[in-house]
């Protein structure tokens with residue numbers, strides 16, 4: 001007998017290990033039914049449960065107890081039960097609730113995308129396009145903060161922070177010392193600042209990669225370019241500190257920035273060290289693997305060199321000839 005449990009999400013059934021969260025079960029199915037996640041990060045233990053963007057409706061609790069759950073639940077926090085039935089994009093209630101969550105996230109977040117370095121790869125920007133409304137009902141003064149330097153390579157712009165806690169988990173889990181955290185509660189919460197001189201260890205730069213918005217940015221890349229004008233390329237090197245698997249972001253021949261490689265859910269595959277990220281911005285230090293695959297829904301893929309032909313194009317000589325330029329471009333970096 002299989003030890004796995006069956007869960008049905010938006011009409012698609014999948015078998016997963018007991019203890020899997022609804023969100024991770026949806027990720028095993030993939031596609032549009034995967035709830036958005038602004039705070040959960042599979043590589044950071046304990047993350048999730050802060051932002052509520054991953055809300056879903058459990059219309060059947062389990063085979064043993066088929067009663068629906070009385071309220072929408074955070075899918076990153078609730079484990080699946082055998083026979084559970086879940087609705088995400090098929091539930092108008094969930095879609096409506098998600099609009100409310102986006103409105104709350106945007107209460108204090110400034111709409112400064114035109115000047116924000118995260119534009120084009122900001123999860124809140126994507127979420128706002130999908131679920132945002134054109135205006136806000138909030139009439140009170142918004143929170144603003146001065147920008148803070150966290151060491152000489154990272155800048156914290158707390159005004160943009162959505163308090164997802166991911167950077168706090170990075171500080172806790174993959175750096176040697178607990179260097180920063182969240183002070184205060186409710187609308188007084190903020191990422192603490194007494195670390196501004198202190199974050200100084202080999203993996204601190206990963207707080208930039210995990211931040212879903214533009215609150216933590218790479219000072220060596222700030223205002224240098226828009227991400228959609230750069231070309232992401234996978235590369236590796238023999239690094240004594242981390243695995244050395246990165247994405248290099250090129251403009252012409254120049255490496256403008258180095259980041260971890262992000263998967264389809266926007267999470268880095270491996271955390272990288274600061275030497276790879278900040279100190280190794282030259283092609284000669286890297287072995288280039290090839291273009292980084294960027295989802296076609298991303299603005300970064302606009303005018304992209306990557307060409308993913310339909311099978312019929314690859315099999316038909318006339319279509320191959322008609323797409324010659326694209327085929328050639330796909331082999332160049």
Ligand code: SF4
Pocket residue numbers: 160161162163164165166167168191207210211212213215216
């Ligand atoms: S700074 Fe970024 S990663 Fe840290 S809590 Fe704020 S939004 Fe999350």
Ligand code: FES
Pocket residue numbers: 036037038039040048049050051052053054055074075076077
């Ligand atoms: S991703 Fe589930 S609450 Fe934030």
